[in-house]
Amino acid sequence: MLDSVQGVLSGVARGCGWQHLAMYLKLYAKGPVDWLICGLSCQAGTLLLITLRTKWNRLDLSHNAASSV
Secondary structure (H helix, E strand, O other), X not given: OHHHHHHHHHHHHHXXXXXXXXXXXXXXXXXXXXXXXXXHHHXXXXXXXXXXXXXXXXXXXXXXXXXXX
């Protein structure tokens, strides 16, 4: 939802002749986006590591185990 609002507001800024303001905001927003990508990569790597290290043969995946919960 926020991405669509950002797109609309960026278009409004361009239409009103405020291209320089939109450019500065995009440059300012580039930093947090880089950290977001870094954080998502770390999270995905950690979850992949946990998934690969799980001893799947020790888990009981039968229907009886699910019904007892």
